[in-house]
Structure formats: structure tokens, C-alpha cells
Amino acid sequence: MMELIQANRCFDGEQRIYTFNSKSLKGQAKFGIFLPHQALMGQPCPALFYLAGLTCTEETFAIKAHAQRLAAQLGLILISPDTSPRGEQVAAGDSWDIGQGAGFYINATQAPWAEHYQMESFIADELYAVVTQSFPLQADAIGIFGHSMGGHGALTLAFKYPEKFKSVSAFAPICAPSQCPWGEKAFSNYLGVDQAEWKKHDATALVQSKGALFQEILIDQGAKDQFYSQLNPALFKQACAAAGQSLTLREHAGYDHGYYFIQTFMDDHLQFHSVQLDA
Structure with a gap:
């Protein structure tokens, strides 16, 4: 429950945080949700999952x-889960880029991660x-x-579950985790040494294997x-071109990896999804 x-209260809607006992993560899990005024009134609304870094x-x-101002105008519900399982019983890494968070x-x-780290499920x-059962x-x-x-x-779950996600976009995504230090560290810990298993969770490899699944994908990247060396947007662009997957990849001079960059282009992403979800 x-x-x-x-x-x-936020832009005539509500920003909420809920907790519940997760069977997947075997412990308490939190998520945020923004409900625009329309949703508070019981009107069914399009929704976006946002996965943080x-x-x-x-x-x-x-x-x-x-994001809430324009989401309120567009009537979009925004869902923001935590980035990992949490708690004293949950394995923690020895650095900021592995384990909790x-x-x-x-x-x-792989042990000890498999017990709780079931974030895809x-x-x-x-x-x-x-x-979907609790909100309109x-x-x-x-x-x-x-x-x-x-x-x-976002990219990998969209390609794994196109029946659930109708639109997809990203800010500075790790496009080919099998080929960068962040991904190699995480995948070797969580999935083991078999790189064939890594490819199942690599956006570039998924486009190559599954082909074009979406009308359009939007990616914004700070130059x-x-x-940048961890992200490999060029590899994803090449894979999309080869697969016939339409991609708008925009590189922006002067912008870094943080939330000032995200704020700048957030409206574009909300409008992009609003159009895609209405199609």
C-alpha cells in the first residue's frame, strides 16, 4: 500500500512523494509524482517517467x-522514481558510481547486487x-x-518495452555503456563478465538489434x-542512421552536464513528448 x-501545491497541481513496499527491490521504495490540475480533478492525462542520473x-x-510549470499547462503527469534500492540491508558500493544511487x-x-538491484523490473x-492503477x-x-x-x-527501457512507452527522449545519456568506464564498471559488477549480456542493456546495441521503433527520438547534449567521453552520442547516432531510426541529436555550445543545462531545454522535451503522445 x-x-x-x-x-x-505547485502550479495549481501537486508535487507529491510516495513510499511503498517494493517486491522487486525487497524494501521500501520512493517515487515522486507531479499531478497537474486536470489529474487532480480525475481527468485522464498523458504521463512521463523521468529517470535521474x-x-x-x-x-x-x-x-x-x-518542469512543473509547462507540465501543468500541457496536462502532463510526471513520475520520478529513485535511482536505486535503499536501506541498511541493501549492498552499497565503494564509490559514488556503483551501488546505492x-x-x-x-x-x-551477480552477488551481492542481485538481491535488491532489480531496477528494470x-x-x-x-x-x-x-x-497506472492509482492515478488517472x-x-x-x-x-x-x-x-x-x-x-x-530511458533509451534502453523504451526499446525493451515499446508497448509501454510511446515516446522517448534524453539529456546527455550514456549511449553506449558497454564502451565507457561508467558502464563497464556497473555492468561488470551487476551483470558479470559476459559482454553479450551487457549488449542487452546498451542503447546503441539495442537500436542495432531491434531497428526503428519510434517516430522520433530527441537527445540534447552539452558540448x-x-x-562527454563517457556518453558516446556519435555511436548512437550512427546506429540510428543505420537502422532507419529517426533521431534529433542537438549539441549545445557552452553547456555542461548539470541541471542548468536540463532546465534550459526542458520545455522542448515536454513539448516533444506532448506531441508524440497525442499522435
Whole structure:
């Protein structure tokens, strides 16, 4: 059963945080949700899942992304899960880019991570079911987007579950985690050494294997991103071109990896999804 632990009036809607006992994560899980006025009145609304990056929580997006104003105007519900399982019983890594706060939106198969780190099932199955059953979401108008590690999560979950997510976009996503230090570290810990398993959770490899699934994908990338070498947008662009997947990849001079960059282009992403979900 969900428990409401925070509710704040916001642009005639409400920004809320809930907790519930997750079977996937084997413990308490939190998620944020913005309900525009239309949803509060019981009107079915399109919805977006936002997956945050390394070290973030269920509240980071709500505080830093500045998305609620336009979401309220467009009548969009925004769902922001935590980035990993949490708690004293949950394995923790020895650095900020592994373990708690760094779930990578996959199902771990290796000890000690496999016990709790089932983030793919949590997002795509459990939380998806919870929000569609508990709030007035339009079942055929749900999209997904994210940032960095969460951009990786958004792209990969969209290609794994196109029947659930009708639209997808990302800010500075890790486009080819099998080919960068962040991904190699996470995948070797969570999935083991078999790189064939890694490819199943790699956006570039998924486009190559599944082909074009979406009318359009939008990615924004800062040209001054301090983590640019980890992200490999060019590899994803090449894979999309080869597969016939339409992609708008925009690189922006002077912008880095953080939420000031995300704020700047957030309206574009909300409008993009609003059009895609209405199609």
C-alpha cells in the first residue's frame, strides 16, 4: 500500500512523494509524482517517467528540472522514481558510481547486487502498474525520458518495452555503456563478465538489434559536458542512421552536464513528448 509522505501545491497541481513496499527491490521504495490540475480533478492525462542520473533521488528532478510549470499547462503527469534500492540491508558500493544511487535501471544478476538491484523490473513492471492503477494516466499515452545514467535507462527501457512507452527522449545519456568506464564498471559488477549480456542493456546495441521503433527520438547534449567521453552520442547516432531510426541529436555550445543545462531545454522535451503522445 502506498503512503503519501509529502505533498506541495505547485502550479495549481501537486508535487507529491510516495513510499511503498517494493517486491522487486525487497524494501521500501520512493517515487515522486507531479499531478497537474486536470489529474487532480480525475481527468485522464498523458504521463512521463523521468529517470535521474547518478547520486540522484526521487526528489532531484522535482526540485531542479523546473518542469512543473509547462507540465501543468500541457496536462502532463510526471513520475520520478529513485535511482536505486535503499536501506541498511541493501549492498552499497565503494564509490559514488556503483551501488546505492547508481542502479543503472537494470536487473542485477551477480552477488551481492542481485538481491535488491532489480531496477528494470521495478520501473517497467511494478512502478508502472502502481501509477497506472492509482492515478488517472492515459494508458496509451505514456513516455519516458531521463538524464545521464537515467538517459541510458530511458533509451534502453523504451526499446525493451515499446508497448509501454510511446515516446522517448534524453539529456546527455550514456549511449553506449558497454564502451565507457561508467558502464563497464556497473555492468561488470551487476551483470558479470559476459559482454553479450551487457549488449542487452546498451542503447546503441539495442537500436542495432531491434531497428526503428519510434517516430522520433530527441537527445540534447552539452558540448562542454565534463563527462562527454563517457556518453558516446556519435555511436548512437550512427546506429540510428543505420537502422532507419529517426533521431534529433542537438549539441549545445557552452553547456555542461548539470541541471542548468536540463532546465534550459526542458520545455522542448515536454513539448516533444506532448506531441508524440497525442499522435
